[in-house]
Structure formats: C-alpha cells, structure tokens
Amino acid sequence: MSSTVPTARLTGLTISLTDGTPLLTGASLTLEPGRVHAVTGPSGAGKTTLLRALAGALPPGATVTGELTVLGHDILTLAPEPLRRLRRERLAYLGQDPGSGLNPRMRVERLITETARDRSRTALLDLLQQVRLPADQQLERRRPAALSGGQQRRVALARALARRPDLLLLDEPTAGLDTDLRDEIADLVRRLAHRDGIAIAVSSHDPHFVARCTDTTLALRAALPPRETVPGPSCATGLDGTDGTDGPKGQDGPKGQVGPDRVAVLTVRSLGAHVGSGPTRRQVLSGVDLDIRRGSLTAVVGPSGCGKTTLLRALAGLHPAGAGTLALDGRPLSGTLRRRTRDQLRCIQLVPQNPLGALNPARTVAGALTRPLELHGSTPREQRAARVAELLTAVGLPTDFSTRYPHELSGGQRQRVSIARALAAEPAVLLCDEVTSALDAATADGVMALLGDLRTARGLAVVLVTHDLHLVDAYADETLALPGTGPLPVPLPVPGGP
Structure with a gap:
C-alpha cells in the first residue's frame, strides 16, 4: 500500500x-x-x-x-x-x-x-x-x-x-x-x-x-568523529586488597584462562526467585548453582522472560531470593541490599539493561560518575575530575561529555556512561544486563575488549546477560543457560573454552 x-x-x-x-x-x-x-x-x-x-x-x-x-x-x-x-x-x-x-x-x-x-x-x-x-x-x-x-x-x-x-x-x-x-x-x-x-x-x-x-x-554517518576505545586505568581490585596484577595469565584471544583451582569470588547455590504476588506469583528461577571466578566472563543466556535479569538483580541484592545461598569471597552474603556492608556493595556492581531509567536526568555525566567516587571514598576530591576523564576515555567517550545530561546522549552513549559509573566503584564482580544490545557491532566489540582488558589486568569477574551468541562464543569462559520451561538450569561448557 x-x-x-x-x-x-x-x-x-x-x-x-x-x-x-x-x-x-x-x-x-x-x-x-x-x-x-x-x-x-x-x-x-x-x-x-x-x-x-x-x-x-x-x-x-x-x-x-x-x-x-x-x-x-x-x-x-x-x-x-x-x-x-x-x-x-x-x-x-x-x-x-x-x-x-x-x-x-x-x-x-x-x-x-x-x-x-x-x-x-x-x-x-x-x-x-x-x-x-x-x-x-x-x-x-x-x-x-x-x-x-x-x-x-x-x-x-x-x-x-x-x-x-x-x-x-x-x-x-x-x-x-x-x-x-x-x-x-x-x-x-x-x-x-x-x-x-x-x-x-x-x-x-x-x-x-x-x-x-x-x-x-x-x-547515518557519525555526527562526531569516531573515538577509539582506549583501555583505561584499573577499575577493579581484588577482594584481598591487592591490585590484582597477578591476575589471569596466558590469555589466548578474548577468553580468559580460568582454571578449576581458581577460587570463586561469588558463589551461588540452589538460588530460587519468583516475581509477582498472589494469583500472579510466578517462579522464574529454581536451583541455580554458579561459581563466578576472578578474571572470568560468565554468560547468561535463555529466551526472553526466563529470569536472566532477575538473576542479576538477585546477585546485586535488588530482588529477594526465595531460596538458596550466596557467598562473596567465601563469606556468607546477604540476599538483601540493606544488610550488605559498604565494601560488599562496592564489590558487586550492576549495569542495568535500560540506562536511561538508571541515570539521574538532573545530573550531568560528571555528576553520575563522581557519585560512586564520593560514596566509596576511593578518590580524593582534588583528583575526581581527572578520574572522571579517565573513566570516560576507558569506555570510548570524549572527556567533554562530562558536562552533558542523559537526554543529550544517544542510547549507546548512555550505556557506556552506565558502564563507566559501575567501574568507578572499582568492583570485583560486574553484572552486565544486555549492555551491548543498544550498540553497533564495532562499539560492542570495543566494550567487550575493554572488559577483557580489565579481566586480565585486574581480575574483574564479569557476568553478562546477552542474546548475542557471537559475543558468547567469542568472550565467555562459561555459559549458564536458563530455560523458559523444562529442566533446571545448569552451567554449560563453551565451545573452544578452557
């Protein structure tokens, strides 16, 4: 017509x-x-x-x-x-x-x-x-x-x-x-x-x-000249207080070599969760077991609605777990955000699927990135502006973006700001919910390369929810497949992985 x-x-x-x-x-x-x-x-x-x-x-x-x-x-x-x-x-x-x-x-x-x-x-x-x-x-x-x-x-x-x-x-x-x-x-x-x-x-x-x-x-062509994604400074530290420079060695391509002897940073056992209440209550996770190791990337895949986002929110303490236990660096970890210590909150950071709803519209990019620096006291006041510039460079954004507000950014740019904000806390575990879904292929590969550099240099553990099987094949060390219905989820080996 x-x-x-x-x-x-x-x-x-x-x-x-x-x-x-x-x-x-x-x-x-x-x-x-x-x-x-x-x-x-x-x-x-x-x-x-x-x-x-x-x-x-x-x-x-x-x-x-x-x-x-x-x-x-x-x-x-x-x-x-x-x-x-x-x-x-x-x-x-x-x-x-x-x-x-x-x-x-x-x-x-x-x-x-x-x-x-x-x-x-x-x-x-x-x-x-x-x-x-x-x-x-x-x-x-x-x-x-x-x-x-x-x-x-x-x-x-x-x-x-x-x-x-x-x-x-x-x-x-x-x-x-x-x-x-x-x-x-x-x-x-x-x-x-x-x-x-x-x-x-x-x-x-x-x-x-x-x-x-x-x-x-x-x-459309880029309104601004393309910026090369440059690996930034350390954005993750080990839970033992070291700088992580003795992290994973012998990396072959984007995958880390994570051996069975490496101790898990975050351990999940028999995790269960539901959504809704009353007649709309529905079980979305049941019996999930997971060992998230330093320097590794664990991909979480499955059909829409199977509980991938719920899993990340439960790990971050934002969604109540109906069953199971969590442990951080071998110590029990509360499933409730309010019962976690400040250091536990710093160590596990979530990059949500929808950055527009997660970024305060009244704050500039600099304000969004400075907030975690203030909360966790990791950077002296006089060094915060330089740290903001370093974080923007690390995620491939121009440093002058620090004065912009979220509504002045594209969806992909907001996603990178959201990643930079999570990295500002210097976490040990980074939970990424579809962080590349709003990015073109080249930018997505750049973000994954950045995460790969952080995993290698500082032992950052990454949990990535994605539907992009290309990224899973190229970067994941382990994959957790959550079914929509059927058997309980179990970790699956990645073809070509360690």
Missing part, C-alpha cells in the same frame, strides 16, 4: 546542542504509509535524535536547521496542546527504554487499554498475542516490575498499537530480545505497515532485523 502524500518528510535536517555539538547532520528521509523505513548507523550518529525529532521532542535549546513535516504539521513549532493531541491520537514513539514509560502502579491490562480505541477484552488479548505475550498466564494482571525487560518492551509496543497510530516510531525495538522473538517482532512490524497502512520508522543495529522487515534504509 502506498500514497502520494507522505506521512512525514525531513530534508537536510541538522540538530545541534546549545554549545554547537552536532547530534544529527544533514539527514533527509520520506516516510510513506504502508512502508517500514530503517534508520541505521554507528552509535552516536543521531538515530534516536532523528526519531525524537519526528515526535517533536528535542533537547531544550537545541538548534535546528532544515525542514521537518509530520502528519501535515511543522512539528517542531507546534503549540503544546496540538502537539499532545497529535501524539495521543496519531503518533506513537517507543524509545530504547520503553519500560521506563510504563506506570509502575498500573497493571498490564490498564496500561494497554488506557488510550486504546477498542478497550474490549477481546482486543486486549489480540494485542497480547500480536506482540507474542502469553495470554494464559494472567500476564495482563501483572505490574511492570513483575515483567522481564523484553516483556516490558512488548507491553509498551502493544500499548502503542492500541491507539492505531498513523505513524509509529520504534527506537531499537528488538534490543534485549532473543533471536526467535526478534524475527517475530520483525514480521509483526512489516505486517502492521502493509496491512494497516501505518508508516513505521525503526532504528536498529541488527542487520538481520533490518533486512527482514524494512522497505527502505537511511544510513
């Missing part, structure tokens, strides 16, 4: 921050009804900025040149009330962290039907089926906290589709989803556009997803 009247058109669109920093340079794109349009490019090229511009949402004070028309309006000059009405009735935007936009007190049923054109239960169940969410597990009665990251993403998509928009903007819609589910979402996106005549724009780093569902592709 096609039309001579485009849904949206941008010509020579250039967007810069108040200090002149370019976010998007000279982009041109025409969005037509019934077609899926992809926006690709490296992290920081302006993909998110372009989609947000189409939704009429830009950083305060941003400078804009070029032309932009959306649904017959110059959306960047539209008055607040007409803009709200346009977004409510004809336009839907899903950011990289759509779960953060879900009201935590609302149940799924109300979240989807709140702005739906058809609020019947039949329509609700149809939407759940479209986005591949189970309709037979009382999922519609759950709140966002009882959903996995992938399930939150699909609830947000169902909420957007319930409005039957003319323009649908999806920023990395398959981040954090397993391969089969990514293919199903790609087929759904293509079917919606062709069947319902919706104009859809998607940003993605996944070439398979782009090839499967899109009709046209706009490839």
